[in-house]
Amino acid sequence: MVILFVSEPPLIIYCGRIIDGEWIKLSYLGELNQSLHKAGENMLQNYSNERILDSSSRYITAIVIYKLDFDKLVWLKVESAKDRAFFLPFNFDNQSYNGFSCPASTEIEGNCVYFTLADGHKKLYSYNIEEGKLSISSPFPNLPTRKSSPIWVMPEAKHRINMEEQGSGKVQEKVNDLEDVEVANETKAHLPCLPLDMLKLIAKRLILVDYLHFRATCKMFHSVAPQIQWRIATPRLENPSLSPWLVLFGKESVYSFIDPNHGDKYLINLPQVLKEGSIIRGSKDGWLLVTVRMSTFFFNPFTQALLPLADRRAYIRNPCMGFSSTPDSSECVAVEIGDKTNNNSNFFVNLCSLGKEDWDLWEFEYTNFSFDCNSPVFYKGAFYYLGKEGNLGILKLNDEEHSFEVLTKPKPPCNDNFQKFLVECNGELLSIFVAPFEKGVRVFKLNESIMTWVRVENLGNYMLYVSHKSSMSAIAKSPGMENKIYFPRFYGESIVFYSLETDNYHSFKSKDVVDFYSTTEVLCCGWIEPRWC
Amino acid sequence: MKFCTVKQYFDDENNNNVTNGIATTVIPLPNKHLKIKANNKEMEQYEQELLRNVMPQELTKLILAANYLNFKEALDFFCRTVANAIQNKSVDYVRKFFGLESDFEPGEEEKLCKEFAWSFEGVDED
Numbered sequence: 001m002v003i004l005f006v007s008e009p010p011l012i013i014y015c016g017r018i019i020d021g022e023w024i025k026l027s028y029l030g031e032l033n034q035s036l037h038k039a040g041e042n043m044l045q046n047y048s049n050e051r052i053l054d055s056s057s058r059y060i061t062a063i064v065i066y067k068l069d070f071d072k073l074v075w076l077k078v079e080s081a082k083d084r085a086f087f088l089p090f091n092f093d094n095q096s097y098n099g100f101s102c103p104a105s106t107e108i109e110g111n112c113v114y115f116t117l118a119d120g121h122k123k124l125y126s127y128n129i130e131e132g133k134l135s136i137s138s139p140f141p142n143l144p145t146r147k148s149s150p151i152w153v154m155p156e157a158k159h160r161i162n163m164e165e166q167g168s169g170k171v172q173e174k175v176n177d178l179e180d181v182e183v184a185n186e187t188k189a190h191l192p193c194l195p196l197d198m199l200k201l202i203a204k205r206l207i208l209v210d211y212l213h214f215r216a217t218c219k220m221f222h223s224v225a226p227q228i229q230w231r232i233a234t235p236r237l238e239n240p241s242l243s244p245w246l247v248l249f250g251k252e253s254v255y256s257f258i259d260p261n262h263g264d265k266y267l268i269n270l271p272q273v274l275k276e277g278s279i280i281r282g283s284k285d286g287w288l289l290v291t292v293r294m295s296t297f298f299f300n301p302f303t304q305a306l307l308p309l310a311d312r313r314a315y316i317r318n319p320c321m322g323f324s325s326t327p328d329s330s331e332c333v334a335v336e337i338g339d340k341t342n343n344n345s346n347f348f349v350n351l352c353s354l355g356k357e358d359w360d361l362w363e364f365e366y367t368n369f370s371f372d373c374n375s376p377v378f379y380k381g382a383f384y385y386l387g388k389e390g391n392l393g394i395l396k397l398n399d400e401e402h403s404f405e406v407l408t409k410p411k412p413p414c415n416d417n418f419q420k421f422l423v424e425c426n427g428e429l430l431s432i433f434v435a436p437f438e439k440g441v442r443v444f445k446l447n448e449s450i451m452t453w454v455r456v457e458n459l460g461n462y463m464l465y466v467s468h469k470s471s472m473s474a475i476a477k478s479p480g481m482e483n484k485i486y487f488p489r490f491y492g493e494s495i496v497f498y499s500l501e502t503d504n505y506h507s508f509k510s511k512d513v514v515d516f517y518s519t520t521e522v523l524c525c526g527w528i529e530p531r532w533c
Numbered sequence: 534m535k536f537c538t539v540k541q542y543f544d545d546e547n548n549n550n551v552t553n554g555i556a557t558t559v560i561p562l563p564n565k566h567l568k569i570k571a572n573n574k575e576m577e578q579y580e581q582e583l584l585r586n587v588m589p590q591e592l593t594k595l596i597l598a599a600n601y602l603n604f605k606e607a608l609d610f611f612c613r614t615v616a617n618a619i620q621n622k623s624v625d626y627v628r629k630f631f632g633l634e635s636d637f638e639p640g641e642e643e644k645l646c647k648e649f650a651w652s653f654e655g656v657d658e659d
Contacts, residue, residue, distance in 0.1 A: 194631075198596050201608070205616035213624045216642070218633045 062523050063113060063127050063134075077277070079251065080130040081111055088115040123437070132250035133490065133520035136437065199224045243474050243481065243529075244465045246488055246495065247288070247301070249280045250524040255301055257528070260486055260495035261478065263508070268301050279524075281321035281336075282375040283470035286531025289323050289334055296334065296352070298327040302531055309334060310358050316340055316348055322375040322383065327354055333397065335383055337371060347371070349395060349402065362402055369393045369406045374468050375526075377422045379429055386422040386431060390414060409451040413444050421466040425473035430456065432466055432485060438505065438516030441485055441498045458500055459483045469526030488525045491518065592618070593631070 065086070066075040085108045086101045104110025113127040127134045194202075203225040206214050215225045245266075248256040253275045257266040270278065274292060282289040288299045291312075298307040307327050316338040323334040336350040336359075346366055352359040370388040376395070377384045383395040390412025396403045419434040429446040431453060443464070444453035464485045465472050476482035489496040491507040491514045498505050504513040592615050599607040619627050628635060635642065 194593050194596060195600075198600060198612070201612040202615050205613055206620075210616070210620050210622075213622070213627055214619070216624045217627045217631070217635070219636050221633075 065129060078129065083110050085110055086113040088113060132248065132524055133522050135520040137517050196224055243463070243477055244472055244527045245530055246525055247280065247528045248522055248525045249278060252277055258495065261481060263494045271304065271306055273306070274299065280469050280526050282323055283526050283528045284323060285326045286529050287327055288528060289321055300531065307354060309352050309354060310356055312336065312350060312359050314340065314348065314350060314361050316350060318373060320371055320373055320375060322378065324378040335376065335395065337395070349404070351397070364404050367404065367406050372420060374421060375470050377424050377429065379424050384422060384429065386420050389416050390420060410446060410453045413453045414442065421471045423464055423466065423471040423473055425462055425464065432464065440503060443500065465527040467526050470528070472527055472529065488522045489519045490522065
């Protein structure tokens with residue numbers, strides 16, 4: 001079977017059997033790039049790859065892989081592909097053609113998408129599908145810089161299809177070490193068990209998940225430890241840090257949370273309505289702005305409170321969304337901004353508050369401002385955006401007419417090769433410019449009287465947490481956490497941060513400077529401040 | 534007077550609740566407490582020292598002893614130590630620690646797991 005797509009963005013595909021020589025027309029919605037996969041007489045899965053990447057953007061914000069189910073003719077999202085690896089070439093426009101997938105082998109690691117970007121093609125990006133993590137390596141340092149784009153070529157002439165391969169890649173069962181537990185139980189004498197009130201005293205001191213484990217031990221413990229709302233530890237025990245956690249939304253039915261201080265990972269089951277592909281768009285005070293296709297919600301994952309907003313009707317490409325304050329307040333406004341079409345003629349601002357029946361769509365004339373994909377900062381009553389060139393744009397919501405003002409001052413302190421983030425810290429507006437790869441981070445503060453960015457060398461007792469979906473500041477609660485910028489980047493299992501004191505990347509696991517190329521970046525994530533009440 | 538029960542203990546010879554070994558550990562505590570009353574840190578260090586030689590499982594005995602002797606501070610301390618010992622460990626570890634077996638029906642335990650709005654990854658190795 002051969003798959004052929006006709007136009008760009010591909011809306012119609014044809015598939016044909018080599019034997020019959022007849023083309024059957026299929027159709028599907030959405031913008032997808034396809035990788036052609038030639039198969040023999042046995043029909044095989046066909047993978048397609050969607051990367052959300054602005055044509056002039058220099059970094060990836062999400063990678064989604066779909067598999068075409070030929071029987072039902074639907075695209076199914078691929079969460080893990082242990083038996084395959086994908087290779088995509090991107091040309092100067094960051095468009096991709098003629099990628100391919102191949103079976104994983106000893107030389108090629110499965111479950112990965114490999115590609116290079118139009119930033120010289122010297123860095124190899126590998127994206128782990130199952131974990132949602134992107135890592136960069138530099139295996140071709142002596143590659144000459146050319147204007148043309150590279151293509152991937154597989155040396156073997158044929159792709160061999162194995163009938164057995166179709167069944168592989170399924171979930172592997174965990175081996176239960178039942179034997180070990182039993183041996184331990186036999187050798188150890190059974191202790192006199194404690195009376196119930198003693199157990200209650202112990203249970204009282206357990207927090208978070210330890211309490212749940214205690215409950216699950218046996219029926220007696222279960223009766224002693226009733227279901228409670230989350231307990232915050234007394235000061236003498238190790239405090240669970242309420243500093244921001246990283247929330248990952250790559251998987252469909254759960255969110256994972258990671259505490260950067262201790263490296264603890266928590267999972268939470270989502271309410272039914274969010275289970276089918278939710279995307280986090282912004283976060284503030286423990287609340288998340290979440291979209292499921294066109295539906296929008298405010299969700300507090302700690303209290304499981306879910307507040308629906310009206311469905312959005314206008315489709316905006318690559319939106320950047322945010323909201324002004326906690327949904328508890330009556331003045332909370334959710335905002336969505338972006339282009340509707342490929343041509344940068346006008347841009348749109350979509351606004352909504354809780355209780356309103358519909359979103360308000362406003363059209364603004366094209367100004368010299370390109371939106372980066374970051375969530376805006378609500379500062380002094382207006383939404384502040386940091387554009388691709390590093391200039392500021394302010395969206396003011398007035399009673400009669402909203403305005404969008406592009407500021408000529410302050411001038412961007414760094415060129416546009418940097419990743420940029422905007423954050424509010426201690427009543428002031430800070431901008432964070434991240435140099436590509438390992439080259440460092442610079443922080444600036446907005447001096448509003450003269451409207452320039454002033455370099456910040458030391459954050460004092462503050463810490464910054466940056467990501468595209470949400471960036472926030474917090475006061476350090478335990479020593480050793482202050483004066484650092486935390487990124488959604490991992491070195492092994494621990495979070496990578498940039499220390500303003502040493503001007504380098506570190507992680508809590510090792511004392512040394514972290515090698516940037518052995519870190520991985522998580523794509524679908526944001527920072528959230530845990531709030532249990 | 535912190536030790537009403539101690540007097541009773543010595544009077545009551547036929548006592549199964551507190552074995553000798555445990556008594557030697559628990560009884561010196563209040564004296565030390567009085568001496569280092571305000572200084573919490575020193576007390577903590579002393580407590581750590583004391584418990585270094587005690588097996589975690591023996592803690593249950595210590596708790597019973599402290600309870601019998603009506604010694605609130607020691608009881609508090611031992612319970613806290615047990616809580617710390619099972620912190621960040623799996624359910625199986627907790628069972629082993631207390632010498633228990635799960636008496637849940639297979640379906641019940643699964644339901645309990647689902648009941649958890651939260652579950653924990655990255656548990657310490659047992």
